[in-house]
Amino acid sequence: MNKKTLTKLEFYKITELLMNEATTPGGQRKCRNLKPSTDLTKIESMQEETAAAFTRIVKKGHLSFSGCYPIEESMKRLEVGAALNAAELLRIAKVLTAAGRAKAYGRHETIEELADCLDSYFDMLEPVSLLSTEIDRCIISEDEISDDASSTLKQIRRQIGAMNDRVHSTLTGMVNGPLRTYLQDAIITMRGDRYCIPVKAEYRSKVSGMIHDQSATGSTLFIEPMAVVKLNNDLKELYGKEQEEIQVILARLSSDAADYIEEIRTDYKVMTELDFIFARGSLALSMNASRPVFNNERRILIREGRHPLIDRKKVVPITISLGDTFDLLIVTGPNTGGKTVSLKTVGLFTLMGQAGLHIPALDRSELGIFEDVYADIGDEQSIEQSLSTFSSHMTNIVSFLMKIKDDSLVLFDELGAGTDPTEGAALAIAILSHLHAQGIRTMATTHYSELKIFALETPGVENASCEFDVATLRPTYRLLIGIPGKSNAFAISKKLGLPDYIIEDARAHLSSEAESFEDVLTDLEANRRLIEKEKEEIASYKRELERLKNETASRQKKLDDQRDRIIREANEKAHAILLDAKETADETMKNFRKFGKENISAAEMEKERERLRKKLKSTSSKVTLETAKPRKKHKPSDFKLGESVRVLSMNLNGIITSLPDARGNLHVQMGILNSQVHMSDLEIIEEQPSYSAKGLQRTSKGKMKMSKSFSVSPEINLLGKTVDEAVAELDKYLDDAYIAHLSPVRIVHGKGTGALRNGIHAYLRRQKHIKEFHLAAFGEGDAGVTIVEFK
Structure with missing residues (x-):
């Protein structure tokens, strides 16, 4: 790849971002020297490494490469038998420690974790833990050796x-x-x-000894x-x-390190390569990029x-093929509409992909392999070389037209x-035709209408435009392939305040063909926006229908499950x-045999018969199907x-929601359960209120009844209230419960001093619509609850 193109497409800014993700000097150097490759095998290998690093970062977090400093010079000194200083040995220990840390990071925590291409790098690492541990034990810092380094x-x-x-x-005694x-001090x-x-x-003369220094003034x-000369x-x-002993220790440690020169050198190289790979993965994560x-x-x-x-937050995604x-x-369209950005995006993505980097685009984006990328972008006008804008562009184009393959x-x-628009357009068409004839992949931006027509008439050539909103005079930066763009010069000028008569005079200078072509483009743009709007509406309707479909299916499943549960519970109770x-x-039968053999009194037999009668009555009260009463057949x-109606097989009341079909089947709403039932399994309930959401419903005889049972509780709590407050609240509650056909109901008043209970009982004795009331049984509230039954 030529360096000029790399600069034009800002590839070096990408490598700077990549360097910021690297930690080690060696890894940063690799990032800085990264260049696009043309070898598909190498490209795919680097892409796979980047993808593997991306996945590991997402799952395990970033891998630390701290401490991986260059050690090659130290390795060369070890090879010739030289002893290393403390700083060099510490750098070796840090490299080995980092290698051990990376080795642990590279292990798969579970069997389910799939192997990837980075496993081979982690397998090559050899931390040499004994050596790094010994160096760390003996050397505290670059300037300090531990006392425990040796007994001597x-x-x-x-x-x-x-x-x-x-x-x-001695000196303290003298001082x-x-x-x-x-003494001075x-x-x-x-x-x-x-x-x-x-x-x-x-x-x-008063102090005998050796003079080693004097003050600046000579007074000290x-x-x-x-007395301390010998001691000193x-x-x-x-x-x-x-x-001397420190040098012996350093020599010993250096000798130990010399036994692992290849392992240490390999660890450093592998860690540098891993730093480079994980920098690519980290950059992909920060860009939200994907593998092309x-x-x-x-x-x-x-x-x-x-x-x-x-x-x-500002970039507008584009789709290009x-x-x-x-x-x-x-690509055509107004200035600042995003044409150059689209052009650079294609070129930069190509360079990034071939350099082993992921691209910030959706999955399944495709890139081809190109031996070279040539870009003529920007104004290269040069006053020093006496080159105009046109001349500088043509110089650049001529330079790479000779090299293009x-x-x-x-x-x-x-x-x-x-240059002159007519000549410039003709020259542009000639250059593009030359490249098109060779099948070279080419992308060009222009304002010339002649190039739009050239794209419409020539097979294998396609128009594209950068969308522009004339109403706001702002580009949308969306790239639309297949639609030529308008320059919108007249519309923009009118919006900015240019008088209409000048604009009309400008239109008069346009040829009829050019004006007709612009009108066609306007119609195409209007139709495209209308179609896109309708497509969005259709997509919205589809999403809503899908949501409703899923919601209905979920609701039906719940109803089916509840119906099955009710039937199952009914069968269990029946069983x-x-x-x-x-x-x-x-x-x-056992008792009858017993009574026949033994002399049992008539009183005891009558007592046993009464017990059986009560038990049969209790059992029959659980069976709600009225078998004794003949059931009317309905048409x-x-x-x-x-x-x-009452659904006899399920012992549930419900409301008819559909009329019988030809087979006699209809739908009945039973609470939240809506089920299809045959009319032979139904019994019409006379004079029963039909509950509705509004609380009022007309019965078959035309009477209006209030559906209170949805809101009235079978129990009222009057704890903590005075007798007057309790009676006022109880009066309204009993009216609602009576209308809702709730009987019996519970009044919770508590035991306390008994004043509230006595007041409530005095009030209940005066109510004509109450059949009876009594205190609850033991275990149901006892003296703290009163049970009321209506007539």
Whole structure:
């Protein structure tokens, strides 16, 4: 790829973004030197690596490459047997630690995790944990070696500490003793690596020792007393031994590292490569990019592509195709309408894809493999070279027309501009025809109407336009393939205030063919917008229908499940009643045999018979099907919409929602359950209120009744109220419950002092529509609840 094109299409800005994602100097260098490839195998391999890194980042987060500093110079020194310093050994330890961290990151946590192409990189890593651990144990920092690095070093430093204490003790005695009057300050100081005391110059003869320094004014002399000279000499000797031992330790560690030169070198190279790969994956994540599909037919299909250097909140996605049914695309439209951005997007995506980078577009976007990309974009006017805009463009075009091959991608911005419009258009058509004849994939932007007509008349050439909203004088930046664009010069000028007579005079200078062509474009644009609007409405209707369909199916499933549950519970209850009846029958037969054999009194027999009668009555009350009463057979004409009926097989009341069909089937709404039932399984309920959403419904006899049962509770809570408050609230509640046919009802008043209960009972005794009332049984509220039954 030529560097001029890389610059024009701003590929180097992409590599700068990529460098920001890398951590190591080696990885950043690889990002900076990244170039597009023309080898499909290499491209696919890099794309696969980028995709694998993208997936791992999403699942596990970013991999840290901290500590991977260049170590090649140190490796060369180890190869010749040299000893490394502490800083070099620490860098090696950091590389090995980072390798161990990456090795752990690369392991698959579960069996279900699929292997990817990065596994081979992680498998190559060899952390050499023993070496890195030993280096970290011995070396604290670049300037400090641990006392535990060796027993000899530990002993020497213990001796140094003891010697320091002796020197300080001796000098402290001098400073605080007889020499105090001769000193400038009562302190101990260091000159070089010797301990000294500051003596006033006039008392030099009073203090015996070696002079090591003096103050700037000469009034103070720094003297090492003779009493500590030998101690300082011994201390200096110990410091020398310490440095010798440190060198021995560094030599030992270097020797250990020399045994793993290849492993360390491999770790660094692999970590650098992984940093480069994960930088590509991280960039793809930040751009919300996807892996393009490559082909050998030089076919381009970018689906909802976004230029990566434009703010994601402002960029308008574009869809572009080239190389399928046409190999030459001519983009027209007004200035600042997005033509150049569309052109750059195609070129930059091609370069990014061939460099192994994902592109910010939807999945299944396609890119071809091009040996080179040539771009003539921007104004290259040069005053120094005496080149006009037209001349600079033509110089650039001529330079690469001689190099273009069949597998090249050519991009022209405003081809033929900067000169006479007629000649410029003719020249542009000639250049594009030359490229089109060779089948070279070409994309060009222009204002010339002649090029629009050329695209309409020539097979394999397609028009495209950047949409422009004349009403707001703003471009929408949408690219529309198959539709030539208008320059909108007259409309824009009129909107900006140019008088109508000038615009009309301008129209008069247009040829009839040109004016007719512009009118056709206007009609096409209006029809396209109308069709797009209708398509959006149709799509909206489809989505709504799909939503309603899913909602209906879900509701029907719930109803079916509830119906099945009700039937199942009814069968279980029936089964339980049958078992109870069988047990009663068995017990009765057993007692009859017993009464026949034993001398049982008539009183006991009557008592047993009464017990059985009560049990049978209790059991029969659970069975709500009225078998004793003959059921009336209904005709289809007897059933009316909204009429109340009882579904005998399900023992449920409901409302008719459809009239009987030819087979006698109709739909009945039972609460939330809407079911199809045969009319033979129905019984019309006379004088029953038909419940509706409004609470009022007319019965078959024309009377109006209120549907209170939807809102009236079978219980009222009067706890904490006074007798007057409770009676007022209870009066309204009993009226509602009586109208709703709720009987019995519960009044919760609590036990307390009994005043509220007595007041409520006094009120109930005066009500004529109450049949009886009594306190609840034990376990149902006892004396804190009163049960009321209506007449």
